[in-house]
Amino acid sequence: GNSVTQMEGPVTLSEEAFLTINCTYTATGYPSLFWYVQYPGEGLQLLLKATKADDKGSNKGFEATYRKETTSFHLEKGSVQVSDSAVYFCALSVRENSGGSNYKLTFGKGTLLTVNP
Amino acid sequence: AAGVIQSPRHLIKEKRETATLKCYPIPRHDTVYWYQQGPGQDPQFLISFYEKMQSDKGSIPDRFSAQQFSDYHSELNMSSLELGDSALYFCASSLRATTSKPNTGELFFGEGSRLTVL
Numbered sequence: 327g328n329s330v331t332q333m334e335g336p337v338t339l340s341e342e343a344f345l346t347i348n349c350t351y352t353a354t355g356y357p358s359l360f361w362y363v364q365y366p367g368e369g370l371q372l373l374l375k376a377t378k379a380d381d382k383g384s385n386k387g388f389e390a391t392y393r394k395e396t397t398s399f400h401l402e403k404g405s406v407q408v409s410d411s412a413v414y415f416c417a418l419s420v421r422e423n424s425g426g427s428n429y430k431l432t433f434g435k436g437t438l439l440t441v442n443p
Numbered sequence: 444a445a446g447v448i449q450s451p452r453h454l455i456k457e458k459r460e461t462a463t464l465k466c467y468p469i470p471r472h473d474t475v476y477w478y479q480q481g482p483g484q485d486p487q488f489l490i491s492f493y494e495k496m497q498s499d500k501g502s503i504p505d506r507f508s509a510q511q512f513s514d515y516h517s518e519l520n521m522s523s524l525e526l527g528d529s530a531l532y533f534c535a536s537s538l539r540a541t542t543s544k545p546n547t548g549e550l551f552f553g554e555g556s557r558l559t560v561l
Contacts, residue, residue: 358548369554419548
């Protein structure tokens with residue numbers, strides 16, 4: 327089956343520190359990979375995505391590279407801000423039915439990031 | 444651009460009551476997904492619909508049912524509510540892939556409906 331394993335938190339950093347949140351996956355088929363972010367009391371927002379090997383997704387200073395050889399999609403940011411404090415979910419999507427549109431998203435457990443001033 | 448709309452945003456119910464959550468997908472999206480996120484948990488897939496037919500089923504309790512209507516909106520019906528049903532319920536939508544228009548598998552999520560069972 328499909329599964330996502332991501333670094334357990336919580337992660338606490340000072341402002342301007344470097345961030346890495348590890349994510350590895352197992353999948354039947356060729357998945358698309360995603361990072362979603364959930365700010366306190368809010369819904370899920372797509373942060374970035376990558377759909378094939380060696381693709382790099384990037385947004386708001388965050389980056390993640392689709393590594394097929396290591397089945398990984400680690401999230402990085404060079405300099406975090408207090409406003410980045412949130413829960414980050416790594417996720418994968420594999421098309422379930424041939425010719426259909428059923429892309430069931432499988433999430434990791436989430437990593438709580440707290441950035442202190 | 445129009446997003447996925449969920450209602451109500453917040454709902455408080457007593458044990459053994461029923462609740463109905465509604466989801467309006469992005470226009471022209473034909474697939475709707477429901478997820479449940481308990482406190483401090485990752486979202487768990489409940490059920491999905493494609494072109495008004497159930498397409499996949501996850502960890503949805505028998506007390507819950509859902510359907511997709513002719514206008515593609517979906518409703519999640521929950522009966523005999525239990526304390527453990529207190530959670531954030533997300534709806535997401537996506538568009539069917541075609542050979543001329545590949546799909547990245549991205550799901551577009553609504554803001555969620557927070558159900559509290561007392």
